[in-house]
Amino acid sequence: MGKATALSFAEAGVRALVCADINEESAKQTAEEAKGVADNAQFESIAIKVDMSNEEGVKTFVDAAVARFGRIDYCANVAGSFGRERKKFADTPAGEWLGIQNININGVFYLNKYQIKAMEKQERLSTPLTSATRPAERGSIINLSSAAAVIAVPGGAAYTHTKFASNGLTKAAAQDHGHDGIRINAVLPGYTMTPGLATFPGASPEGAQKILDANTLHRFAEPKEIADAIVLLSSPRNSYMIGASILVDGGQTITAENE
Template sequence: MRLQGKVAIVTGAASGIGLACAERFAQEGAIVVGTDLNEPKDWSLVTSASPESWFSTLDVTDGDAQNAVAKQTAEKHGRIDILVTAAGVGDGGPVSMIDNAAWDRVIDINLKGTFLSIKSVLDTMMAQRSGSIITVSSVEGINGTEGGSAYNASKGGVILLTKNVSIDYGRMGIRSNAICPGFIDTPMLHGIMDSMPEFKADVIRETKVGRLGKPEEIAGAALFLASDDASFVTGQSLAVDGGYTAGHRHGIVELMGLV
């Protein structure tokens, strides 16, 4: 019960990483307010562990809707201790090929949506002089990926926005950290990779543990950053990627008989 008595808002909570975070936080004692553009197929693991938890349907690019949920959360539960910004979309292509509308959609949801989510909770966190903001970036915000122009730009922007928040609000007791997931077994990943089996195989080969990650493994990292165990951790971007960003394999150890 590492989050006993805490109140958390989790965006993108209908599926994937956001849902895994909501479920884990509830199991650890938090009241969880989940938001997403879509209704979750199953929210029962959250409410069974934390009956006061609830869900609201909204678009993260709608600042008024985000402010309304944050205001309702603070009025209903008296505080907001944790924010996880898991809402996001994947799209892209080389700069010469991606159309303007696709670029705008990715930047608006992934970067502007994160900005609006953070902005919606800051007044409450400043008033209580505490809070943990956990943004969900990506390994593609650390390193470029072939054909990933808009997604790379949006997730790189999330990392620097997160660092900026840690600088500006750290003296008010507010911590801000980014999680950079590797390639995680989520509906969004399948929507991209299932039509490109060679790309998927290459990603798994370059993930040093030899498999895709699980949403629950990202939720575990988020739990650490949300908890008092991370009280001296802020302004960081934590890669949870199975070693994907550790470096490249070129078959040398196989030639030496190690594997």
């Protein structure tokens, strides 16, 4: 989903793109691929290795992005961890609980903290939509949460609680910094057809069919559908949405009963 999001931003006409990943080679491949689909003739893209669970590393990454391009207009924080296997709540080791929390909560905190600090220093950017009653913004941040932020994933307690927390983090950050012209929202995707889904702990054809049966659209999301939602919510056309947690789950959480 991170790769798809980078490509969607390139297609939407951004002038520059910073691809960050703990896997530097993956980030480089995405940055290069983005050049092939970019809509802006002046488009540039770079790759940076970063471990989101390391605060100093996140700060260095954000500083590097600002040093290269002067400002940051849109941030999409698309990363996280479920863990290697499903475990019942009471069987979850404390180390695993804290490890996932360090990535999914602390990491998102570090990213938002330094992205906000960078945006606070830059001028508001006027667009054709800007008016006396619709002021220019300094930037937009989208945190990728999960449909697991409103329901519980069986055997995924360590993951589930972090996604509930990420919604609260998003609202807290939005509340404190919205008046600075920084919009912060969250996207909550449902099951999405990625390589990670195929190797999801406990994955099986029977499990996949059960998920599809519970989904109003009866299909998995394509990564680009989540990516396009992120770009859409980042747009200045979405200037009055702040602190929201938007489900993009094909109807997975609409009802407890299936037809």
